[in-house]
Amino acid sequence: MKTKDRIIQASCELFNQHGERAVTTNHIAAHLGISPGNLYYHFRNKEQIIRALFAQYESYLEEAYGPGEDDTPFGIMKRYLDGMFQGMWRFRFLYASLPEILARDPELHRRYLMAHERVLRTATDNLRALKAQGVMTIDEQYHLEFAEGIKMVVTFWISHLYTQALDEPITEQGVYQGVLQILALFHGYIAPKARPDFERLVAHYRALADTPA
């Protein structure tokens, strides 16, 4: 792997483990066994590393929420939920300090808003599709607020976990609890005929959330 990519990857790991605020470029260089000068050759400062990680976050959003090749309505839903889990887990440092990170970098903030407007548009498109397929029953006037509600859980679940147990590290099980929280939002809008499939989906994620670390 190229040094530049190694820096990006190590930064993500260290940010996720210790929080973005606590990690300096010197920590990152020391962790990789390279000199600070070598790191500065690739990234002028920590903000540049965060921007590189944000580009990965944008690609992830594109991939997880873009058009897919799914067949069944619950195939689509599962793909989304798995995508949400991956994003929360992989970029948990970003979610843990989101308002802070965005406040420091207006360019990043602009990109964040653009990316999330796309996500919200895809989400409401999908709601409409699930409704057309008879899987969900939800008034058109509530589509946007429903999609916003899901986005809020995804965005703030990591912060929620931190407020619940500040000293404990975030676990995959804890993040799967967030997926269950999202499914609880769906529960009220699932059409009766689709309930058995829905309950199977809930059971699938409940098992993942209950698996001991």
Add this chain to the structure above:
Amino acid sequence: MKTKDRIIQASCELFNQHGERAVTTNHIAAHLGISPGNLYYHFRNKEQIIRALFAQYESYLEEAYGPGEDDTPFGIMKRYLDGMFQGMWRFRFLYASLPEILARDPELHRRYLMAHERVLRTATDNLRALKAQGVMTIDEQYHLEFAEGIKMVVTFWISHLYTQALDEPITEQGVYQGVLQILALFHGYIAPKARPDFERLVAHYRALADTPA
């Protein structure tokens, strides 16, 4: 008003306006036209002021979510929603920096968890009552996740507003949008016969969210 109370009140205003992180005890003293020594006589440091404000937050939770004298199911619901609005608006500095503030003070964190366990217990009791009165239809197994979902919107709505527009101050209208977001969570679980009353409640808060500042 006593100097001690004036310090608490001015701190809350300044924290809400500029964010807790940006405000020092010197700012607070200057704002009140008192000497830093006078302020230190009442509060050794900023953490002590935050603890005093947190005690007000605890009283507010007790009052807003404790037993009330409401008559109709929608009277109960409206009282809660008004209480949620008041809390988000009055203590918006706390919600804006919650993980940070709790991480700095383990004693405050312990109190936060205790207070929120009480809130969650009252919320599930109320869900059960609304279900018994035929206003809501929600499976017992989803009660806790539903209550957690509402708590999440209340807790992170202010942070959500900041991620949407970092440079703009939080407005009462923006906070009422959060109340609408909470109502959107209820929407899927309102029994058909209770829909007209529910829609009136939504219209009431929509008008408050749309009122120009």
